[in-house]
Amino acid sequence: MIHHVQVACPAGGEDLERAFFSGALGWEEVPKPPLLAVRGGCWFRVPGVGGPDGELHVGVDDDFRPAVKAHPAFVADVEATAAALTSAGYPVNWADPEEIQGRRRFHTRDGVGNRIEFVAAR
Numbered sequence: 001m002i003h004h005v006q007v008a009c010p011a012g013g014e015d016l017e018r019a020f021f022s023g024a025l026g027w028e029e030v031p032k033p034p035l036l037a038v039r040g041g042c043w044f045r046v047p048g049v050g051g052p053d054g055e056l057h058v059g060v061d062d063d064f065r066p067a068v069k070a071h072p073a074f075v076a077d078v079e080a081t082a083a084a085l086t087s088a089g090y091p092v093n094w095a096d097p098e099e100i101q102g103r104r105r106f107h108t109r110d111g112v113g114n115r116i117e118f119v120a121a122r
Helices: 014-024 078-087
Strands: 004-009 042-046 054-060 073-076 105-109 116-120
Touching: 004 014, 014 042, 014 054, 014 078, 073 078, 078 105, 078 116
Parallel strands: 004 054, 073 116
Antiparallel strands: 042 054, 105 116
């Protein structure tokens, strides 16, 4: 079990990330501890599929560049997730399921351009 993964955003990019993770995906925002909140960023609870919930942390990076290759991959109902993201205007790029043992999956870009993957449960 991974407790959390972190992606970066530019200073002031938190609302774009909230629109993606809370708005489009419906993930609950988790309050940051006060000592960390002063750094900016935001945290979200990632609903567990067949396991415990995890977290996604968004941290402010003064030298931000979107991650275009490195990415977290989340287990999800990919059909419903793709529909929600498409409806909200985010790109959905389906991958060949044969690449990873026949698992249906897609990539998208979060509110600031980071690559994010969603993979169907086994």
